[in-house]
Amino acid sequence: MSFWKSLFNSQPTASATTTSSSLGSQVERDNGSESQIIFSKEKDIDVYELEELCDAVGWSRRPIRKVKKAIQHSFLVISMWEQRGAYRRLIGFSRATSDHAFNATIWDVVVHPEFQGRGLGKELMRQMIKELRSEDISNITLFADPHVVDFYRQLGFRPDPEGIKGMFWYPNSR
């Protein structure tokens, strides 16, 4: 059985991410070999590796050029990595669009299936919320598929507060 040691808000760790973008890490000991879970705000990530991660959860492929553009124009990007010795593997991702003042909307929350069920998705979301709040964003929103509504509810998100409805535009739907 693995265990966690939270290193959040501690000194910068000796991780592969730069200090400016490092968000801390967690240490996991699994069958004797030590691995670290590292969170990073760095936007310059390998888009092919990201699309592999999205593949692993069954998302349909997207044009690499558009994925790059979307990351560059996201207000916040947080990626989650497993570091084992010199080997670093992308295991989670999330990003948010924002007006940098009032509103943020979280998109593309993904955790690799092999790393699900350990609370890593929740930790990724907590990092997102913490960063957005530190930027004085008052309205943090998202659109949740039905099977993850309870996941987000546990993190403090409420569906349809005061009857507010999330709506999507469909071409030629009139």
Next chain:
Amino acid sequence: MSFWKSLFNSQPTASATTTSSSLGSQVERDNGSESQIIFSKEKDIDVYELEELCDAVGWSRRPIRKVKKAIQHSFLVISMWEQRGAYRRLIGFSRATSDHAFNATIWDVVVHPEFQGRGLGKELMRQMIKELRSEDISNITLFADPHVVDFYRQLGFRPDPEGIKGMFWYPNSR
């Protein structure tokens, strides 16, 4: 009774907005004196005039500094003006955040009460949709208060498609 003449997609009009940001205009004849409704993408708008407009529909005041920041960091801003001779008045506003690639979210849709009930809100939204689609944004979203869900439905927006829920984060709600 007033009537409309759509000048969209026609030559640039002799409006106060710059050609690059002008979206066209509509002509209205009301009691003999001619007025024009002008749409503009220009972000450099008088934030005090905007807050007066928001006041008129009963929205609570927001810090001017943050409103300015939000406009500058919005992907798309469309304002709606009544031009009567040399006099130009802000009568509508809307903006959208985006990742410039896949997703856009529309915020702050407002039409002055004196100009409501004439289809101007719908025209403002059609301009928003047209511009976002021209930028190849595939996912146009918004969060609608209960009393405007039908308004947006008429424009092609669907609430909770495939059970997707709009969710808002609340501090200390766990």
